Amino acid sequence: YxxxxxxxxxxxxxxxxxxxxxxxxxxxxxxxxxxxxxxxxxxxxxxxxxxxxxxxxxxxxxxxxxxxxxxxxxFSPIEYVQAHWQEDAFFGYQCLNGCNPLCIRQIHNLPPNLSVTSEMVRPFLPEDSSLGQEMERGHVYLLDYEVLDQLPANTVNDKQTYLAAPLCLLHYSRQGELKPIAIQLQQAPGPQNPVFLPSDAAPDWLLAKMWVRNSDFQVHQLLTHFLRTHLLGEVCCTATLRQLPEIHPLHQLLMPHIRSTLQINIQARITLLATKGVFDKSIACGLEAIPLLLARGTQRLRYSSMCVPDDVRVRGLDALPICYYAQDALRVWDALHRFVAGWIRLYYCNDEDVQHDCELQNWIGEIFTEGFLGLSHIGAPQSFQTAGEMCKFVTMVIFSCSALHAAVNFSQLDYNIWIPNSPAAMSRPPSQTKGSVSEEDIFSFLPEVNSSCHVLSVLSLLSQPAIDFVPLCHYNEWYFSSGAIVKLVEEVRRELKMLAKDIADRNSQLELPYPYLSPDCIENSVTI
Structure with missing residues (x-):
């Protein structure tokens, strides 16, 4: 019409x-x-x-x-964020395609500590449906930042900052939009922990969303980014150097993807994570909270969440049309998996060859013991019984140190440079009642200019590709340029080049493109 x-x-x-x-x-x-x-x-x-x-x-x-x-x-992503950060649909979009797409998950039952009733959210659902029916259909999603509960908040500029541990309920509408429909700022339900709704006063609802984004900033930086890419790469690099000789084929395959991790992590420890570094001076999760959060994050790790096909299926993202992270991650994973499977076939004739490789078994054993702390509930392999198990794990390592790092690192300046969209710290405690803040009050929750500039200067540095950028599956080592391995490398590069073209074609039709998992934007390893 x-x-x-x-x-x-x-x-x-x-x-x-x-x-x-x-x-x-x-x-x-x-x-x-x-x-x-x-x-x-x-x-x-x-x-x-x-x-x-x-x-x-x-x-x-x-x-x-x-x-x-x-x-x-x-219209750059930064301008787009500044123009749309207050919109519910953009809030939901960021959960799927922003710099932290690993937290949101589909739910079919409400968490017992989330004080939401069907009547409460009925106005934000289709008229002919209910919350129970929408959960049955797979249209309801949850963000749960329980990992932040009761963590000690940092002091920034000699002023106390505050942390929340929110639960945020989201609904995927028939119009193809994911929107938040309820936010509870703390884990324990009670009269001083109200559920905020889109129908509340505009300042209340906007501030509730800002608290969720503040929590997401902490989890993104320390768990999604540092733990899941940097520290995983460090564990695998250390185990490779200790357990696999240079002539071992797995040493040769992995080192181009993990070699630089030790150096960059050492630099991070003596600068970003040290006294007077950016976490100490400017971020709500300071030096006291960091080890606690990393310990909790390790306890909550699951091997299935580190393997893309399992992860996006379990979280209900595999069939979501607007989740470009899931679509691109699946295709990159599949290309890498075929590459690794072909590589394994060159050196292992059957599962018995895998089982009898003592150096390989010592390698995965050290990663399980020292990296995953021997925690069996994580589900990571303690040994390899089949070539398939080995292929899945090696693919996970390469993906995490290349594609996942690209997705969660090189996107962060775009989404975090507009401070209200992703505040690194909040200067006032979470609201315990509705109607207690005005539009003018909202900005008093934001961090001061000097600490925000400190954060942005670091994010700007981290968002710069390396001078000697090596694209995914491009290898300078001599052993990748001879024999049967050449065909494998050529094949995976050809597949990744096709994927890059498909992503470029799709992005040309989008108001806000998602370029972060285009293979030509993915570096072979963590270098920054």
């Missing part, structure tokens, strides 16, 4: 449009899906300027800003 609007006077050059859906007496207050707005200079003019929208608009949304389609190639 097309609506034609003729202005009463000359408009001039249009670079920005604002739309608002206004309820009218006698008409049902229904959501309106806007495809785009097209502007002609006159009825005779054949040239049309297009302002894409592609979203559902509600009266509660207020004004929606649209930009000229020609300008959206110039």
């Amino acid at each position: 097309t609506v034609v609007i003729k202005p009463k006077e000359e408009v001039g050059i249009v670079v920005l449009l604002r739309l608002r859906l206004e309820a009218q007496p006698g008409f049902p207050d229904l959501d309106w899906h806007c495809h785009d707005v097209q502007v002609r200079r006159s009825s005779e003019d054949l040239e049309v300027e297009v302002f894409p929208c592609h979203k559902w608009i509600r009266t509660a949304d207020g004004y929606i800003e649209l930009r000229n389609e020609k300008e959206n190639y110039f």
Whole structure:
């Protein structure tokens, strides 16, 4: 359906449009899906300027800003975040495709400590459905930052900061948007721990979302980024140097993907994670909280969550059309898995060969004992009984030290540079009642300028690709350029090149592209 609007006077050059859906007496207050707005200079003019929208608009949304389609190639992710950070749909988008896509998971039952009732969230669900039905259909997701509960918060600029441990319920709508529908800021339910809703006063709801983003910042930096990529790579690098001689084929395969991890982690310990470093001076999880959080994060690790096909299936992301992280991660994983499987076949004829390789068994044994602390509930292998087990584990290591690091590291400046979207610290405690903050109060929760600049300077440094950037599966070592291995390398490079083209084609159609897992953006190892 097309609506034609003729202005009463000359408009001039249009670079920005604002739309608002206004309820009218006698008409049902229904959501309106806007495809785009097209502007002609006159009825005779054949040239049309297009302002894409592609979203559902509600009266509660207020004004929606649209930009000229020609300008959206110039619309950087940083500008997009600044323009859309307050929107519920963008909040949900970040959970799937931002710098920390590893926390959100599909649920079919509510956590017992989340004080949400079906009636409470009914206004934010389809009229002909209920919370129970939406959970049955797989449309309900959860963010749970229980790992932060009761952690000691840092002192920044001689002022106490605060941490929350929120639970956030999200719903995937029939319009293809993921939106938060309820937020509880602390783990223990009670009268001083209300559930915030989209229908609450705008400052209450916005501040609740900011607390979730603050919690996500801590978990992203220390667990998703540091633990899952840097520290995993360090453990595997150390075990490789200790247990596998240089002539061992696994040593030769892995070292291009893990060699630089030790150096970069040592630098991180003596700068970022040290006294007067950025965590000590500017981030809510300071030096007292870091070892506690890393210990909790290690206890909560699961091997299945480190293997992409298992992870995205268990978290209900594999069939979600708007989860570009899951789509791209699956394809990169599959390419790497085929490459590793072909490589294993060159050196191991059967499962018995794998079982009888003492050096290989010592390697995986050390990783299980020293890296996973012998914790059997994590589910990581203690030994390899089959070539398939070995292939899965080696693929996980390579993926974590290359693709996962690219996804969670090189995206962070885009999403964190606008401080209200991802505050590194909060200067006031979480609200215990509704209606206690005004719009002006919100900014008093944000960190001071000097600490924010400190964080952003570090994130800017971490977001720069290495000078000697080596793309995924490009190898300079001599043993990759001879014999049957050459064909394997050529094949995986060809597959990754096709994936990069597919991602570029898809991104050209998106208002906010997702480039972080394009193989030409993935470095072979953790170098920053």
